[in-house]
Amino acid sequence: MDIGGFFLRLFFFIFGGIFGYPMDEQIGKLPGQPHVNFRQFSGYIDVDGKAGRSLFYYLVEAENDPMNLPLTVWLTGGPGCSSVGDSFISVGPFTTSNNAHCLQRNPHSWIKVSNILFIDSPIGVGWSYSKTSSDYQVGDDSTNEDLLAFILQWFDKYPNFKSRDLYLAGSSYAGHFIPNLGNTLLDYNKQSNDLKFNIKGLALGNPLLRSKLDILALYELFWSRGMINKDLHQQILKECDGIDEDNYSNNATNWSESCQQAMDKAELIAFNVTSIPEAKARHFDILRSTCDGKWEDLNLEKEVIKITYEVDMCLPFRAEFYLNIPEVQKAFHGNRTNLEYQWRGCFENSGLNYSAADRAIDMLPALKQILQHSIPVTIFSGEEDGVVPTIGTLKHVKKLAKDMNLNLTKDEAWNHENKDGGWKYSYENLLTFMTVKGANHHVTLSKPSQALFIFTNIVLNRTR
Template identity: 35%
Template sequence: MKIAFLLSLHFTLLVSIHCYGGNGYDPLETALNAQRAKRSVTGHATTKAEYSYSPVYVGQQHGLKDADKISAFPGQPSGTDFDQYSGYVTVEPNHGRALFYYFAESPANSSTNPLVLWLNGGPGCSSFGNGAMMELGPFRVNPDFTTLSHNKYAWNNIANVLFLESPAGVGFSYSNTSSDYKTGDEQTAKDSYTFLVNWLERFPEYKTRDFYITGESYAGHYVPQLAQLILRNNKFTNQTVINLKGIALGNALVDEETENTGMYDYFWTHAIISDEIHKGIVSNCNFSEAGTITEACLDYQLQAIAARSNIYSYDIYAPLCSPFSNSTPSISGFDPCTENYILLYLNTPEVQQSLHAKPLIWESCNKNMPKNWTDMPFTVLPVIQELMGSGISVWIYSGDTDGRVPVTTSRYSINKLQTSVKTPWYPWMYEGEVGGYVVGYENLTFVTIRGAGHFVPSYQPARGLALFSSFLEGKLP
């Protein structure tokens, strides 16, 4: 009976899967296209509301920590030696809006190690399924999609890591008010802040702990916006003061102009598009906020997509997953079918029960969310500049085989910040090999990870952990 259920689920979910870059679905491109269409109608970008502090909802948290403790995941390997928790934090009781989290404490020194929040992007993609289960969490789902194996390079080895599914409608997070699923940057930051204030009431031992925010892709918006809100609210609130020490952004969208120019330049320099297509884009496209996308520009962009053909943009050298053949590991050893294993595992009723999750059809990404995104600033570079001047640590890192938000995009974005170099570009080493390259700027660190795609801890887990360790230590790798 169980086997028949799993086979039926396997077929249903593989037909409808919506993951990062899978089956032609690109949440980032969907969101950017929707915002471009909006600007072409209104003639300008969405403006961000002026900041004003107001107290946030704080619910009764007594006893909820114990209720959230996970006894064990189905198929969990023996020798698991850390505490883990998952459940919901209500952020808007009148709407019934609740965000799902998964928390993995460190096996050693959990009482002194820092607290780190991880956010995946999309917008609309799951920090638990993608971040924890595919990238930096303590477990990986095996090809049988019923058992787990240890990830020896998990980030909770050196920090207590909190994964948040945000906003409502992503992963296991939900709202009882359907209009809440039409949301944007500003509400996402507010809800994430409300989540943190309430979560720290549930786990009060972390209230004064050093706190860091990390994330990738569209979290290039989420992370700096949340950090900015925390620092501003810390000055005014009589609620919990959050001890924010730093942020790290991986292969992150922070500026729409450099995202486009950097992506097409990367395609050209990596032999994905022709000289003619690249020249056509450079000559005909104005990707600035005030620029208009002409018919000629659009035509060359479509030519670029056709020329790119059937490769996985998020890791240009990776093999594709086929459900009809044995998967071939990528150069880095990552199984390209991993997202399918996660999808099937997280949609098993026993797994959802172990997570204290509301029973639902879990998806890697909510395909409707990017189309309905209400506010998305063209650039968050001014927010990053504000954070650079605040005294917290600001790192940007980039896997160098990502074609979606490539290393060129990150470098062009940093150039716009016009910050001076303190430590010139140099190779950093890991186990006798070049792990990547690093440059230290005034109030900013930029690091590349050699051989990693968009999801750095998936493709280069050892180098990713070395990078993370350096970030927490505040030292260049």
């Protein structure tokens, strides 16, 4: 028996609260994890005890000087994808080995410059759950209410972070989650005599901001890349008419039959496939084909990799396998409900039903409110993304800047490690949009070094 280790754990158990950490929620070591010098915590916050509604979280301290570095909240989109699972393929401390049974350090983790809190939200995502079935009918408002309840209780559990600089970040549908949460925390500050959230900036990767326009932008992307011809693109514009940057409606999209037929035709031609599902699977990355790994191979501890243009497209597949290992779930303090189905990075069978109408909401007004508080917003977008194409997001950013009378102060190429990083648009050092060359819908997965560069040099250093 390790007597020294026993007394050390006993010390932390007794005195952990004094130091502002719930030491019973510290992760000792994840299976297959290399030795590290930072701490990890995970567990549940009961956001509604009466309904039995709980959100799961994963906190990773910064690897150096965690007591003096900011806290970043990371939310993954979908809606319906796990932020905790996403930590293993994006900004978290680890990625899996090629056989998915061990972990290796992520050299581009954001814990190099910040503490990071990953939250599985909404209910039905990851290991977050409710005992009330109606709680799985969710939308932007209910998700935001749960996140506020979570944050308030979480800060009570981790009081050392209450006065820290706070950054809100995420990808994809986090284009809804993050601005909504930011405005809610700012509203809370107005009426609170105690806790004040010290929000310093937002960072959004390939965010869904104006859903209907983002869908149409896909076909403009196809045309600009020569994947479809001009006539077909013009046909789509004609048949799907009625939406533009200055005439956006929050109503859910109901495309006409002729519009949908034109879109489907473009999908098949663009990817040279025979089925729409096969084409849609390529939206995540229009440059690279999807992972074709087999679960059985990982069970046999065989390596499953698919590196295309410097990106391992099987990384999410391996992370999903790792988080289904019982010993991993136990070490993570997760799955306390003993799921009757396989854990998925993006759930399909948890019962989650997210409001289709909320997906169409225009998020520019929410971002405008953030900017009016002089809180900088940084948006970065992978150029190979077909889910939320760069070509559409740039139009949204330009409209936002115009509506706020923000002048364009930088319009230039940016470089990373002596290579072309992409293009950068800055509006009075308050609103920044950066394209990322070669990145897909998940910049932090496909170009992690560039993502860390953006977060460190544009998001953090601009405001500190």
